[in-house]
Amino acid sequence: xxxxxxxxxxxxxxxxxxxxxxxxxxxxxxxxxxxxxxxxxxxxxxxxxxxxxxxxxxxxxxxxxxxxxxxxxxxxxxxxxxxxxxxxxxxxxxxxxxxxxxxxxxxxxxxxxxxxxxxxxxxxxxxxxxxxxxxxxxxxxxxxxxxxxxxxxxxxxxxxxxxxxxxxxxxxxxxxxxxxxxxxxxxxxxxxxxxxxxxxxxxxxxxxxxxxxxxxxxxxxxxxxxxxxxxxxxxxxxxxxxxxxxxxxxxxxxxxxxxxxxxxxxxxxxxxxxxxxxxxxxxxxx
Numbered sequence: 274x275x276x277x278x279x280x281x282x283x284x285x286x287x288x289x290x291x292x293x294x295x296x297x298x299x300x301x302x303x304x305x306x307x308x309x310x311x312x313x314x315x316x317x318x319x320x321x322x323x324x325x326x327x328x329x330x331x332x333x334x335x336x337x338x339x340x341x342x343x344x345x346x347x348x349x350x351x352x353x354x355x356x357x358x359x360x361x362x363x364x365x366x367x368x369x370x371x372x373x374x375x376x377x378x379x380x381x382x383x384x385x386x387x388x389x390x391x392x393x394x395x396x397x398x399x400x401x402x403x404x405x406x407x408x409x410x411x412x413x414x415x416x417x418x419x420x421x422x423x424x425x426x427x428x429x430x431x432x433x434x435x436x437x438x439x440x441x442x443x444x445x446x447x448x449x450x451x452x453x454x455x456x457x458x459x460x461x462x463x464x465x466x467x468x469x470x471x472x473x474x475x476x477x478x479x480x481x482x483x484x485x486x487x488x489x490x491x492x493x494x495x496x497x498x499x500x501x502x503x504x505x506x507x508x509x510x511x512x513x514x515x516x517x518x519x520x521x522x523x524x525x526x527x528x529x530x531x532x533x534x535x536x537x538x539x540x541x542x543x544x545x546x547x548x549x550x551x552x553x554x555x556x557x558x559x
Contacts, residue, residue, distance in 0.1 A: 317540065320538040329531065330400070359383065362431065385429040393418045445460055462495070480527070497513055
């Protein structure tokens with residue numbers, strides 16, 4: 274078991290332990306009704322996947338296709354310029370604490386999926402296209418090299434996982450109790466489910482890609498995190514997320530009969546920066 278999985282498991286076990294303990298001092302202000310927003314960045318990994326392509330004059334499957342993420346190189350401009358915020362892989366989330374320990378939230382996990390070019394995989398099915406007959410034939414677990422004229426596949430604008438999450442929060446230490454500053458440390462973990470709206474760039478058999486946003490499938494995942502909050506309103510949070518994505522309806526070319534499908538597991542390692550706030554009701558004037 275690698276360190277990231279141990280970290281994930283440790284957070285969950287620690288949270289259950291913290292939830293089982295009776296707190297010695299109740300917080301001076303309740304978390305219930307507070308909102309939070311965060312923005313940050315992620316690195317991702319993907320399991321190998323089988324990708325099925327079906328369209329006019331072809332129907333074939335590629336097996337155990339490898340892919341990587343595509344995080345942008347760090348520069349102040351690309352990561353902090355408001356006009357370029359969607360260039361890196363990012364995470365954005367808005368949530369509400371519905372009780373002292375539980376929250377619900379909506380977020381966008383903007384991941385990027387880049388198929389590894391020039392890898393050799395097995396293929397099955399048939400291709401009988403007229404515009405680029407170089408790869409025509411019947412395939413029976415036949416090895417195929419994924420050169421640029423055969424296939425380029427990216428969900429890099431991106432692999433947009435729009436999701437809702439339910440999380441539990443437990444404070445594990447508060448420096449204010451030892452008069453060492455208004456800083457608290459908590460852990461949280463939860464489950465999420467959502468929809469995939471990728472903007473896919475697929476050049477299949479030299480056909481032009483259909484570069485449109487499209488609801489292609491669904492995903493689900495689990496997350497564990499460590500949160501450090503400052504002055505009750507600002508926080509830094511490190512997260513580890515694992516999940517499953519299934520996309521049965523991916524746009525590929527400009528021909529609307531052409532589709533692809535795939536499913537795979539993913540992990541994320543996230544660093545986020547956030548703000549906690551409460552919406553105050555205006556008092557009625559006498």
